Amino acid sequence: MAEINIPFLDLQPIYRASQPGIDAALARVAGSGWFLLGKELSAFEAAYAQQCGAAHGVGLANGLDALHLALLALGVGPGDEVIVPSNTYIATWLAVSQCGATPVPVEPDAATFNLDPARIEAAITPRTKVLLPVHLYGQAADMDAIHAIAAKHGLKVLDDCAQAHAARYKGRAVGSLADVSAWSFYPGKNLGAMGDGGGATTDDAALAERLRVLRNYGSRVKYHNEVKGFNSRLDEIQAAVLAAKLPALEAQTDERRAIAARYLAGLQGLPLQLPHVPDWTEPAWHLFVVRHADRDGLQQRLAAQGIGTLIHYPVPPHLQPAYAELGYAEGDFPIAEAMHREVLSLPLWPGMSEAQIERVIAAVRACA
Helix, strand or coil, X not given: CCCCCECCCCCHHHXXXXXXXXXXXXXXXXXXXXXXXXXXXXXXXXXXXXXHCCCEXXXXXXXXXXXXXXXXXXXXXXXXXXXXXCCCCCHHHHHHHXXXXXEEEECECCCCCCECHHHCHHHCCCCEEXXXXXXXXXXXXXXXXXXXXXXXXXXXXXXXXXXXXXXXXXXXXXCXXXXXXXXXXXXXXXXXXXXXXXXXXXXXXXXXXHHHHHHECCEEECCEECCCCCECCCCHHHHHHHHHHHHHHHHHHHHHHHHHHHHXXXXXXXXXXXXXXXXXXXXXXXXXXXXXXXXXXXXXXXXXXXXXXXXXXXXXXXXXXXXXXXXXXXXXXXXXXXXXXXXXXXXXXXXXXXXXXXXXXXXXXXXX
């Protein structure tokens, strides 16, 4: 087996692009003596909300907390149901479970990998409270169609934006398309912290305030607790790092789009299903995901040529032991199951060299 010399992801070029600002931010916070709920967080919340075209931003500890607390702020609790995609990272489902509610999976559109609006209404019951689409791999779900269903049935919409920093839908920024949007700033995300981080954006001032109370032990005023809250605060170091990286996000997203365009052109004519991009979306290309009937074999052959890849994700949530109590079996969600058997993510990051891009294309053409 050859040494992997083109990794799946290299974060060093992303750091170097913003290094002066990041290093200054770290020194500034270290010297301030203030590490939680301070000026750095307020500044990042305002800047990121503006980036998303939203009125309010709320920094939280991680992406799972962002989903969980957003659901609580929308009033989701025991006995409720939330519509979720059958193909997503398990965090989308876990957030629902942490509220005491039940995740109700709906199959994706086979072309876009995103929640299929045509299948949603069949899953709605009197207990449904929220629709929770995921902008998977950084491509926006069809939010107009989803909102039309939500309005018809009196439901709220929370979108999982963990992979969609700087993505756009019909010219609008992701993060301004739902009642509330949940974000992850995990280090490998398109806007990544130097540790865990998360947040929410919304135009609803009251909902934003509920999130701020929930993240801080249920408290607005120290030692006065209005509700049973949580400890879920984006710390000053991570907020400062994210604010330092934010100005480069649009240019880095354009670079991701250029690399994806190269892959789409260079991988035509192979026994691969390439990503399908509707004309109403501008993906952020967090991941470039292909499908192949012999996915595991393709991954091994690419590794033998020194090309790193990852599988997002090998097992769908409904087949995970964590959700055995829901009683799902193999074959219950065949579209998602086929995707999880066949998907493979190719290397893609801002700062990839021309030689690296060409080498990935040549290796896939040789191995697929």
